[in-house]
Amino acid sequence: MSVTDTAIIGAGPYGSSLAAHLRAAGMAHQILGEPMGAWRNYMPPGMLLRSEAFASSLHAPRSGFTVEDYCRQKGIPYQPMGMAFPLETFVDYGLWFQGSLVGDIQAVDVLNLRRVGGQFQLALSDGRSLIARKVVIALGLKGYAQTPPALQGLPQRYASHSEQHGDLTWARGKDIVIVGGGQSALGLSALLHELGARVRVLMREAEIVWHERPEAGRSILSKIRHPDAGLGRGWRSLFLSECPHLFHMLDQARRRLVMDKSYGASGAWWLHDRVVDKVEIWSRTEVRSASIDNDRVVLRVMSDNEEALVDADHVIAATGFKTDMRQHAFLSKDIVDAISVHGGLPELTSNYETRIGGLYVIGPASAHSFGPVMRFVYGTKHAAPSVARHIAGSLKAGARESRWSPGDSPMSEQTSE
Secondary structure: OEEEEEEEEOOOHHHHHHHHHHHHOOOOEEEEOOOOHHHHHOOOOOOEOOOOHHHOOOOOOOOOOOHHHHHHHHOOOOOOOOOOOEHHHHHHHHHHHHHHHHOOOEOOOEEEEEEEOOEEEEEEOOOOEEEEEEEEEOOOOOOOEOOOHHHOOOOOOOEEEHHHOOOOHHHOOOEEEEEOOOHHHHHHHHHHHHHOOEEEEEOOOOOOOEOOOOOOOOOHHHHHHOOEEOOEEOHHHHHHHHOHHHHHHOOHHHHHHHHHHOOOOOEOHHHHHHHOOOOEEEOOEEEEEEEEEOOEEEEEEEEOOEEEEEEEOEEEEOOOEOOOHHHOOOEOHHHHHHHEEOOOEEOOOOOOEOOOOOEEEOOHHHHHHHOHHHHOHHHHHHHHHHHHHHHHHHHHHOHHHOOOOHHHOOOOOEOOO
16 A cells, blocks of 8 residues: 555646645656557547647646646747637647656556545555545546437447547448537547538527637727737636626625636637538427437437437537536545535635645536636646645644654655656
């Protein structure tokens, strides 16, 4: 059994940024998970990032490790805004960041996390166990998929959620229906159409909300009136991008209202010409039921108050995600019961700590406490240094007074070396 000060569950942007800060602070830790795993395995090749390039950097403890720095080193043309930023480039950037600042990453899954006294015990997929004083859950949206009731229960051969799709070549030449009207639905529709699939999008919204292409050389007055921010343009976006701790100070009802009203279904500017007049789109549509007939999935839908039947080889629900910590099978029941409030949402302190001391949550699952910026890579600039400081401070203040028991038999662990 090995021991460490901090175990980080998740080796994506948030886990990697935190690990880089802990390593720079000389804090012993281990980071667990496949490096950039969700980005490599569950996002389709050819996808472009929704965020602008300047807002897509992992957060480093020192300068020289932004997307701009990576592009300069690799000879890739860079623009802070208005740049088509491919998934593959972002993944390579993330791996470069990890190789430079994070060091050893253990590509294992956590099978079980439970409390043992005042510490945490993690059972790992390689058969080992790990004891940690602190644990940080730094996972993305995987596991939080939200599927319309009408599509639930259909065999996976005929229906799936957008989170399940990396490679899309299986869809070439097939009839595909996508349910949803946001970035995920529109991005998938473009990629599938370009692969040779026959695509139809069913959206409940009256029309697609398209983001405007960023303007180069805006006047100072224009920038004052509508400042550029990590989450978009405008003072509201600037507040949500840069002030997550002020968002945290709002009462729960107001935070929920902001979350419900912010950044709804929309499409990036670079998708417009790849979708409009190329993909069939039905608006004001609701899927009422689904069945299988003659090896096809048949949807009964209401569109503009008229009922219609739509059939396809496969239907993809691009209907978003809903944070629910109860969906993490690796969490013991006592941990789930303690941290899951308000329908599975974790209530976090200003230091991203749950109701269980020493257990933190960062990334998309922290968004209802710190705002929508935590759903984007840009949020790493707030979460990583904040949690690293809190962990370092609490360990130096308290953990140094106690030692591991002789029976723990520590094995090698990641340090700042």
